[in-house]
Amino acid sequence: MSNAAVKQAKFEFGRHETFAVRHGWLGKGMARIESSEGFKADLATADALGIGSRMVKSLQFWLDASGLAQFERDLENGPRSRRLVLSPLGWTVMKRDPYLEFPATWWFIHLSLASREGSVWSWFFNDFRERTFERSACVEAFIRHLKEHSSNQTTPDVAKRDVSCLLLAYAAASANDRMDPEDATICPLRDLAMVLRHSDTGRYEKTRPLDQVPLEAVLACVSSLAMEVSTDSVPLGEVVRRRRGPARVFGLGSDMIDDIAATAEQVYGHIGVKVTLLGAERHLSVPALRPDEWLERHFQRIGDQA
Known part of the structure; x- marks a missing residue:
């Protein structure tokens, strides 16, 4: 077995709608999938979950990208129609950790994200090798990677938003910075402590996990x-x-x-x-x-x- 080279891939851009996944989102989304109404990224679902119209589109992305849900063909509503259903991983989480309270659940979600080829998540954890970096350098590296390895291209602004969403999701504050533990907008992926943001310099740092990976x-x-x-x-x-x-x-x-x-x-x-x-x-x-x-x-x- 030799080390696999980076292959040409079709990339996805912007489906997160600039929102990092938030506390409570995935549990609510999975429950909605299993309800009689099902999950559709529409106003009815947004109203039922108490989130905005862009947020419900973002949640649809996160349910898919997290590996907790997957799209399947919905022939009852037309040959091109698809519906969101729980994946095998989603069923296990619903049974064992429906409120996503255990760190192991988030490590498996991270595994799904980092394994999602053609995404900023896969690029950042597999191909971006800088240990400490500035946001602008990370964006520039992602744009270079897309030029060399993406079969579809996007604008620098869209690439910047993808990197910004990733850092928003993962970058925890350093020990010298205080964070409000009651802030529901903070992404649970930060608890994995894989990326730190140093507010004194504005630089980011990839770190070894503080807690043992399961x-x-x-x-x-x-x-x-x-x-x-x-x-x-x-x-x-x-x-x-x-x-x-x-x-x-x-x-x-x-x-x-x-x-x-x-x-x-x-x-x-x-x-x-x-x-x-x-x-x-x-x-x-x-x-x-x-x-x-x-x-x-x-x-x-x-x-x-x-």
């Missing part, structure tokens, strides 16, 4: 990586280096990957997770489980430990 989120990422190339064993070097691998997606160093792999073997060796030496390189073997199946195993594990 084993199951890392294993879900490795499972997806393995299935992508039709194998059940991934060299640990590739786990560290490869696009859409857990080192890039979760901001983990090689030592952290080694520790997680060793712990994962102890916890899930009975289902086939193991570290083996093949030639001169260690490989991590994982079963072919979907993200929702790994999240379910996470809740089973923490329930057993409670």
Whole structure:
């Protein structure tokens, strides 16, 4: 397995309507999907959820991009009609964490975003390698990436809004800055502490997660990586280096990957997770489980430990 090159892709722009996902949005959106009315990005849904007309369009995007919902064909309303339904991951969250209170849920949402090819989220976590940066430099890097790797182009202003939305979603205030814990407009993705904003300089910094990334989120990422190339064993070097691998997606160093792999073997060796030496390189073997199946195993594990 070699490190995958960045391929040409069709990008999506602006579907977030400049809003980062907010506390309570996804839970309300999933409940609306499962109601008799269903979820449509219209005024009726906006009124029912108590949000604005642009916000309901944004929520539709976030339900899809988070991996909690997906579009399927709605033949009853025409051959081109689609409706939003819960995904397998969404069903697991509805059953286990309907109010999205557990950090693991947000790590899996982050995994969905960072794995969403043709998006600013995938670019930022997989391809933008600067550790500290200014907003303007990040925008310029994204525009350069689009010129080289996007099959469709957009204006600099639209690219700037996409980067601004990403930083609004992820960038937590540094320790010296006070944030209002009751502010419902703050995005829960900031709690992952993957990006910091330093108000004294205005610069941003990609950081290692302060809290441990759940084993199951890392294993879900490795499972997806393995299935992508039709194998059940991934060299640990590739786990560290490869696009859409857990080192890039979760901001983990090689030592952290080694520790997680060793712990994962102890916890899930009975289902086939193991570290083996093949030639001169260690490989991590994982079963072919979907993200929702790994999240379910996470809740089973923490329930057993409670």
